Amino acid sequence: MEEEEETIVPINNDLERKIAEAFEVFDHAGNKRIDVREVATIIRGLGCCPTEAEVQEVIVKIEDHQTPGSVHLLQFLPYVSQFITEHKYEPATPEQLLEAFQVLDSEGHGYLTKEHISTLMTQDGEPFTQDELDEMLEIAVDPHTQTIPYEYYINQLMVEESNPTIASQQKTC
Structure with missing residues (x-):
């Protein structure tokens, strides 16, 4: 060679x-x-x-x-x-994320259940791996209610984007 x-x-x-x-x-x-x-x-x-x-x-x-x-x-x-x-492949904005969560929350509770989001994230669209899902749920799930209060979760994602270590672990696309 x-x-x-x-x-x-x-x-x-x-x-x-x-x-x-x-x-x-x-x-x-x-x-x-x-x-x-x-x-x-x-x-x-x-x-x-x-x-x-x-x-x-x-x-x-x-x-x-x-x-x-x-x-x-x-x-x-x-x-x-x-x-x-060209700003191609940009991540979703907080507003887009909120709108998406609101569509999934058809009853308007302000939260999604852990089971519902797990099903959606592993079976629909471009599915998460189990590791990706576990990472997301670790941050997203309220330990007291075992639900995902999505406005709080979106705020957590936006704060964590300023921390490159955490941001690289999040899949907000």
Whole structure:
């Protein structure tokens, strides 16, 4: 196998620097390549909320055809920079989240039951994994009532977004 030449990837602004830094976390070999399975994690870590189908579309466009299963920073950086600049895959606003919860709360109680939300989150739309559901319920469920008072939960999500460790664990898309 031929040794690969060191490719210089120009970083032109703060956004590109942020994207490159996130990419480098997963570049374990230090060769400006990541496994395609890391793409969703990086994109979501940058604050974007694509669906799994949208992630697959991104991968198809940026996957290295000469090294299948990998993505080079040279392809990743401009593509991700463009869709972040275009505000594509932005997370739901608090207002959108509230509206969605109100639709699910057809009786207008101001809360959802743990069982109801668990069913919805694992069976409808783009289902949560059990780990994702457990993380959500840990924050969302009121320990006294065992319900999800959704206005309070939305406020918790918005406060926690300022904490990158917690925000990276939340799926508010």
